[in-house]
Amino acid sequence: MNYRTKAEYFIQGITKGFIEAKEVIAWSDEVVATAEKTEDWMIEISSCGPDDRMTVLSHLNTIKGEVDAAELAALLKAKGIA
Numbered sequence: 001m002n003y004r005t006k007a008e009y010f011i012q013g014i015t016k017g018f019i020e021a022k023e024v025i026a027w028s029d030e031v032v033a034t035a036e037k038t039e040d041w042m043i044e045i046s047s048c049g050p051d052d053r054m055t056v057l058s059h060l061n062t063i064k065g066e067v068d069a070a071e072l073a074a075l076l077k078a079k080g081i082a
Contacts, residue, residue, distance in 0.1 A: 003031070006067030009075045013058050014053060018079055022050040024060065 006027070013019025028045035032038055044059045076082065 001071055002065050002068060003063050005068045005071050005075075007060040007063040008067045008072055011057060012081070013074065014057055014060075016081065018081065020050065021048065021053045022054045024056050025050065048069070 010024045010027070011020055014024070025048055026029065027044060028042055032042045032046050035042065041059050041062050044058055048056050048059070
């Protein structure tokens with residue numbers, strides 16, 4: 001899955017209330033540890049606190065790339081969001 005698709009999933013999750021910022025931060029920590037090249041947004045999200053919901057959203061919106069609509073739909077469906 002590409003980072004932009006996952007970011008869109010998290011953006012929708014935070015704004016609709018089914019994902020907490022701490023889940024996004026944990027994902028970003030994992031990405032930092034496994035990515036070939038670390039990008040600014042990865043470090044920025046990783047350094048946020050669990051109450052920094054708006055800051056996390058702001059950084060998610062900076063992630064470049066294209067959203068895979070089918071993959072995003074599958075992620076949302078798995079969470080019971082359609």
